[in-house]
Amino acid sequence: MELMISILIGVLTCCGIFMMLRPRTFTVMLGLTMLSYAVNLFIFASGGLKTGSGAVLGATPDYTDPLPQALVLTAIVIGFAMTAFLVILSIRGRAELGNDHVDGKYAVSELEQKEGKQ
Amino acid sequence: MQHLAILPIVIPLLTATLLLLPAFKANLRLRRVFSGVGLALLVLASFLAFAHTSSGAIDRYLVGNWQEPYGILLVLDRVSALFVALTAVLSSCVWLYSSKGDDEKGAYFQPLFHFQLMGINGAFLTGDLFNLFVFFEVLLISSYGLLMHGGGKARTKAAIHYVLLNLFGSAVFLLALALLYGVLGSLNISDMAQRISLLDPSQQFLVKSAAGMLLLVFGLKAAILPLQFWLSSTYSAALPVVAALFAIMTKVGFYSIVRVFSVFFATAEQPLADYGMQMMSLFGLLTILLASIGVLGSPDLRKLSAYLVLLSVGSLFVVFASGSPQAIGAALFYAIHSTLLGAAMFLLVDLISQQRGTVGERLVQGRPVAQPVLLGTLFFISAAAIAGLPPFSGAIAKLWLLQSVVTGAWHGWIWAFILLSSLMVLIALSRAGSTLFWRVNKQAHSGVVASKRRLAAVYLLLGCSPLLVVFGEHLMQFCLQAAMQLLPVSHS
Numbered sequence: 001m002e003l004m005i006s007i008l009i010g011v012l013t014c015c016g017i018f019m020m021l022r023p024r025t026f027t028v029m030l031g032l033t034m035l036s037y038a039v040n041l042f043i044f045a046s047g048g049l050k051t052g053s054g055a056v057l058g059a060t061p062d063y064t065d066p067l068p069q070a071l072v073l074t075a076i077v078i079g080f081a082m083t084a085f086l087v088i089l090s091i092r093g094r095a096e097l098g099n100d101h102v103d104g105k106y107a108v109s110e111l112e113q114k115e116g117k118q
Numbered sequence: 119m120q121h122l123a124i125l126p127i128v129i130p131l132l133t134a135t136l137l138l139l140p141a142f143k144a145n146l147r148l149r150r151v152f153s154g155v156g157l158a159l160l161v162l163a164s165f166l167a168f169a170h171t172s173s174g175a176i177d178r179y180l181v182g183n184w185q186e187p188y189g190i191l192l193v194l195d196r197v198s199a200l201f202v203a204l205t206a207v208l209s210s211c212v213w214l215y216s217s218k219g220d221d222e223k224g225a226y227f228q229p230l231f232h233f234q235l236m237g238i239n240g241a242f243l244t245g246d247l248f249n250l251f252v253f254f255e256v257l258l259i260s261s262y263g264l265l266m267h268g269g270g271k272a273r274t275k276a277a278i279h280y281v282l283l284n285l286f287g288s289a290v291f292l293l294a295l296a297l298l299y300g301v302l303g304s305l306n307i308s309d310m311a312q313r314i315s316l317l318d319p320s321q322q323f324l325v326k327s328a329a330g331m332l333l334l335v336f337g338l339k340a341a342i343l344p345l346q347f348w349l350s351s352t353y354s355a356a357l358p359v360v361a362a363l364f365a366i367m368t369k370v371g372f373y374s375i376v377r378v379f380s381v382f383f384a385t386a387e388q389p390l391a392d393y394g395m396q397m398m399s400l401f402g403l404l405t406i407l408l409a410s411i412g413v414l415g416s417p418d419l420r421k422l423s424a425y426l427v428l429l430s431v432g433s434l435f436v437v438f439a440s441g442s443p444q445a446i447g448a449a450l451f452y453a454i455h456s457t458l459l460g461a462a463m464f465l466l467v468d469l470i471s472q473q474r475g476t477v478g479e480r481l482v483q484g485r486p487v488a489q490p491v492l493l494g495t496l497f498f499i500s501a502a503a504i505a506g507l508p509p510f511s512g513a514i515a516k517l518w519l520l521q522s523v524v525t526g527a528w529h530g531w532i533w534a535f536i537l538l539s540s541l542m543v544l545i546a547l548s549r550a551g552s553t554l555f556w557r558v559n560k561q562a563h564s565g566v567v568a569s570k571r572r573l574a575a576v577y578l579l580l581g582c583s584p585l586l587v588v589f590g591e592h593l594m595q596f597c598l599q600a601a602m603q604l605l606p607v608s609h610s
Contacts, residue, residue, distance in 0.1 A: 036289055039296070042293055042297075082281075
């Protein structure tokens with residue numbers, strides 16, 4: 001299970017960072033979302049991985065650390081709010097700047113590439 | 119006053135929440151007055167806290183009365199009280215300035231302003247690393263709103279960069295927290311320090327990598343060299359009054375580094391002593407270098423003011439990294455001085471640029487300002503104070519900075535960089551001043567006169583500079599004792 005979780009976190013982080021380095025706000029936003037999934041899994045795993053044990057004392061003979069679960073909940077809520085804000089900001093950027101590049105304008109080489117595709 | 123430690127967080131929270139009520143939405147005047155009342159209460163609470171800690175007391179406030187390493191902890195000691203009081207002074211001036219027009223440009227200026235204060239005060243007061251993350255997010259999301267306040271293309275562009283960078287920073291912060299929790303099993307700062315000193319050597323690299331990530335995150339907030347690119351565009355895109363409030367934000371990053379690193383790593387008994395200090399010295403020096411070049415090369419006054427903020431960050435880092443209590447005390451004093459003067463500069467630039475018509479804040483020949491004597495004098499005073507000329511606070515602040523680093527591997531470099539950067543600031547500001555007030559064309563002045571309320575805000579901020587000199591003795595003692603109080607926590 002440790003191996004699976006660590007591979008999962010690694011792949012998500014990798015994809016997240018790759019997508020964050022793309023020029024368009026939509027992909028960057030997806031990248032950030034992936035990164036925050038990876039982070040949430042990482043926090044969740046920081047209390048140690050166990051199967052079949054509850055977070056409440058007395059419910060099961062063995063118990064897991066409840067704190068990372070509380071932390072991950074906070075992190076999810078905050079991450080969700082921030083992503084929502086970013087979506088609105090990107091839409092506003094698209095409307096005000098006339099395109100969805102993170103810098104507000106495409107470089108000439110990127111424009112040529114776009115036109116070449118069409 | 120058992121609940122003194124939580125008041126600087128609760129008061130802005132309540133004020134901001136109430137300001138969202140429909141009754142305030144319709145009535146601008148009512149909103150301003152209520153916001154001012156909330157702020158007055160905050161100032162009162164902050165100064166009570168300041169007076170309370172000056173006796174040397176440390177309040178450890180357990181929220182919900184959970185036992186110490188488990189629950190949320192607020193720590194009110196000299197350092198946090200100092201920064202909370204500084205925030206209160208700065209925010210009153212910002213409120214005064216904003217209440218003459220700037221807060222009308224969007225419906226939510228006042229609530230966002232108070233949420234921002236809540237986040238800042240929370241970050242200063244917390245004794246728990248996860249809680250620090252939460253308060254960072256509170257202050258960040260309100261700063262996103264404030265940065266966008268007034269709208270416009272340039273602001274949207276700057277906000278996209280600022281928000282993306284900070285969201286990435288938050289993700290890294292969480293990674294560091296999870297790593298630290300996984301290794302140490304605690305998120306209470308003083309408890310973590312104790313556990314670090316008992317750490318199994320085979321796990322030290324985990325703590326080191328987590329500390330590296332924390333340094334990255336706090337460095338991003340403080341805008342130290344490789345992470346500073348957002349600062350000048352963000353600060354010059356924001357409304358000047360918002361930029362003045364943001365002058366405290368870089369200090370939040372610096373404060374977090376001071377709080378966390380001086381407790382975790384600074385004492386010699388710790389196995390990871392002095393982690394990151396070399397790096398901070400080096401990048402602090404490079405930040406000073408870059409900022410001085412930026413100050414000299416700025417095409418407009420707002421960029422120049424942004425680079426002045428950057429310069430103060432660099433100086434704070436190099437001095438803090440030298441590690442002695444004297445150095446930390448001097449850095450605290452310099453932080454007060456540079457925050458107040460940096461904010462004053464942003465506001466003053468706004469006043470000047472409004473009177474220059476189309477030329478605005480750009481440093482080119484333009485029409486004369488309507489109040490050359492008044493604004494010229496204010497500009498001269500703030501320039502002298504920032505560059506470090508006596509009799510203003512810059513002189514003693516910088517002198518103390520230099521005096522506190524007379525030993526150590528870096529001290530020659532630190533002296534050279536700080537002195538040279540002061541010279542460059544002096545040159546840049548005198549050139550800017552002569553362009554603004556003397557190199558004018560023959561047009562008649564615009565007739566726009568600065569309002570009394572805005573001028574009062576600038577007077578108050580600039581007036582702090584001689585006050586810092588007059589009460590220098592007491593304040594320096596306070597800063598020194600604050601630094602002493604900060605360091606021994608790791609032994610407890």
